[in-house]
Amino acid sequence: MSITGYKFLRPELAERLRSAEVTVRRSMDGSHQGMHHSSAFGSSVEFAEYREYQPGDPINLIDWPVYARSDKYVIRQYHEDVSIRCFILLDISQSMQYQHKGSMSKMDFACHLAGGLMYMLTGQGDTVSLMTFDSKLRDHFEPSGSFAHLRPMLEHLEKIESKQQSDIESSLHLAAELIKGKAMVVVISDLLEEPDLIRRGIDHLYHDGKDLTVFHVLDPGELSLPDHGMVDVVSMETNEKIMVDLRQVRNDYLQQVRHYMNEIRSHCTDRRVYYHIARTDLEIHDVLLARSSKK
């Protein structure tokens, strides 16, 4: 396994993530033997249920000790373990370019997360696909299960340009329609839209049976406000300008941020969504390992 020379997947990160595992909470569809539960019955060692023998079933599946006790022909069924398909939805809107207190911009941090995740998933035999979005879905790579096939996605991360405003809700709706079956979906975004819109997008994916993980990428500056006093605050996406005394609105602002984050977080919890805050001043591997079941 040779993964070197990518901006967003550095060898030291890959080394740290080598033994990490990513699991899902929901049964997934999969065509290949893997490590995740499937909704189908298969040949794993984990008992699932009994069912009555139907003519045509192989007789070697009949549980003879049960027949001896109950004079009934029953067949013992086992869960099937499959490999999963993971779709990484990466937000490339202009707001992701923000950087104030973090070590890098939110965009760069998100790309590192995407690269690391792809590496982790591929390493455990799952297939992974990269989808970028802003106001709509932009790029979509076919799921790939080998390190060799990660190359175009990793290279694409390095070429991303943020030019558009974001429309997370419609992007998530589109993704839900595009991704068939039960798959893992990882949303990497700053989610800077109204919580109701975010909720609707998440709900669509959830009800479609997707196992959802959200990395909420935020710069510390967004969580505490720069200490600049009277400024003209200009939106990076809309260029809208507002004159604000940051010292005066700080409390109100932080309360709004806290309220917004609580809403997002509680909704994710309700929908059994893995929700992780990815502050750009944190180490990337720490954020990824928080999602891992084996650290």
Added chain:
Amino acid sequence: MIFSAMTFLYLLPLAVLPVVFHFLLRQKRKKLMFSTLMFFHRTDPRLHRRQKLRRILLLICRMLLIAFLLLALSRPMIQGNIGSDTDLPVVIIIDNSASMAGPADSGHNKLQLAIDGARNIINTLPENTQAGIMLTVDDEQIPNINSLTTDRLGMLAALDSITPTAATGSPAKAINKADRLLTAGPVGAGMVHVFTDMQDSEFARAADFKNAASLETSLVLHRIATVENEISNISIKNIQLPNQRILPNHTYYVGVVLQNQDYDPVTVQLRAVSSTDEVFTHNITLGRKQISTVPIELTPEAPGAYTLDIKIAGDGCDYDNHGYAGLLCDETAGVIFLGSALHYGALPNAISPTGKGLFTGLRNIFVAVDDLGKQITELNPIMIVSTYDIIAQLHEQNKIAILEDFVKRGNNLLIVPSTRYNLLAKPDELVLPPAFNIKLAPRQIYSKPIKLAVLDKKLKLWQPFRSQSGSVDIGIVAITATHFLKLDDSWVPLLGLDYSKAILAQRQIGDGHLYICGSAFDSNWNSLPTTPAFVVLAQQLALQSATFTKSTRQDQNSITITAGQGMPAHLAENLNVKLSSLAGSSVNYSGPADKAPAILTPAVILHETAQRQIAITVKPCDLESSSIYLSDTEAQSFAGSLGQTEIKVVNYSSELKYSTYQSRRRHMDLFVTMLILATVAFIAEGLFANPSTGKAENAPVIDTDPQRRQGK
């Protein structure tokens, strides 16, 4: 409201500076690119409106802060009258300047009306109420004034002894003095009544009155209306005394400067009677506002004081028609001849025939060169005469500076060839020290006498030879021997063949004159000593030095001062003086000069010290002759622009009583109030500028630590 320091009030527009800075700095506000405005929009929208309101309030606070500070510095006060006090002290100021001697509406003398008004107030004073009398022209002859007293009889006696003066007064100073007397008194406040004709010359400068009285003093100005003259008023504007040393047997002129104060021409008669009973009369017509000088000839025959009693008749106003002039004639003045009389030919006789000043007031003194400095100090001569040889000798002895200093102090030096030069010998080379800035040509002898001419005829020196047509005639004067003078522009040629061949010239050095003559005053050299003009010319040369200049004016022994204005500074030094009256008002004082009383009426005063005598002519103050008085309207306007000094101007009433205008002023100083308001504005500005809501320590903390959230 009044302001004690108006200057700061003029700076009030500076209060808009915060607005100016606001707009200037607004362009430089910082721009912050941010990921989203969502949270800002979700904050209280009122916050942004409050923000704008806060900024406006901040600006208002800053403007108010500056405005209140400037207002505080301008010392604002509000004032008003409250009720009346029965025991409020009162000071009565009477204008006793010269113009008050004129008639009022009622036909009475204005001063008499003022005294009557004051008497009414004093007669109606409540018992034990203090009062005082003051004058606009200080008169030390009046008893019981300038203090507060309850002695009514004393005050009435003081009023009776007030007489007109020829001086101008200062109502503002008198008000200030009265104010100080009242505020230092037991009540600390009071009323001032001023009786005056409001002559323009005394009330023209409203600024003098602005801080004359404090806020505790109530002022009532009783305007005594003046009757307008039917005939123009002619006044004695000045008395010009000769600017010379007065010597016996010389004629001098006293100039009486007359001025028509009004617009209609008028003919008046000037009559002057001398102390030797000589009478001089002169009729003169003066046009609108015209000024003219009438010369009065005076020829003292002996040393001593001479006076003139000068009166004008025929104009519209009498009080300013009288004056005196006084001259003090010296005994003699010395003329020093360096060396022997043999060198100077007929010159000593021409200057002083008897040598002792019997006829000319000049006496000849022959001194040796060695004693020059000492003799100058002791004898105080008006001229030194020297030969070229002696000048050369002094030059060798480095004593030329003594002569230069002598001339600079306003005296004369005449340098002539010695009459003992041998005219048949080889021509002398006459050389003068470089300091004199002149060269002489070698001696020239004419076989036939050549007639001399007067060169610069405009000179005052030729005044005795000048005819009425202006021509100057010294008779026929011819020369046979002379050194022609080589003159530059600093010299003025007096006598010569023509301007290029001058034999006598003068040059101004300091305040004195240097005369150089190229021909000796001897009949072998020229015919001048044989002509009648010689005596006159010789004395003119000597007497020119007796003219006083700015630097030697202190030596003048006949001077003029204005009534009420005290002695000149050089006479007011702390020496013992004796003042006695030669003419006019009676003065008899002996004591320190700085304590000598001011002379308030026209007079001639003899000022004596151990060293010298001076005749002081006290002339009436010409300002008081003005026919311009403030009208009723002008008086009200004047009273309305005096800032802190609040004057109520009323027309004179003979029914006046103590209680008529009595009221007590109160004032409130707003300085502290303005300072408090400025402080409030300052605190408010601080609150608006630094709202406490944005402090980081009070801000809610957003928990982003997943482990802590999960309770790990």
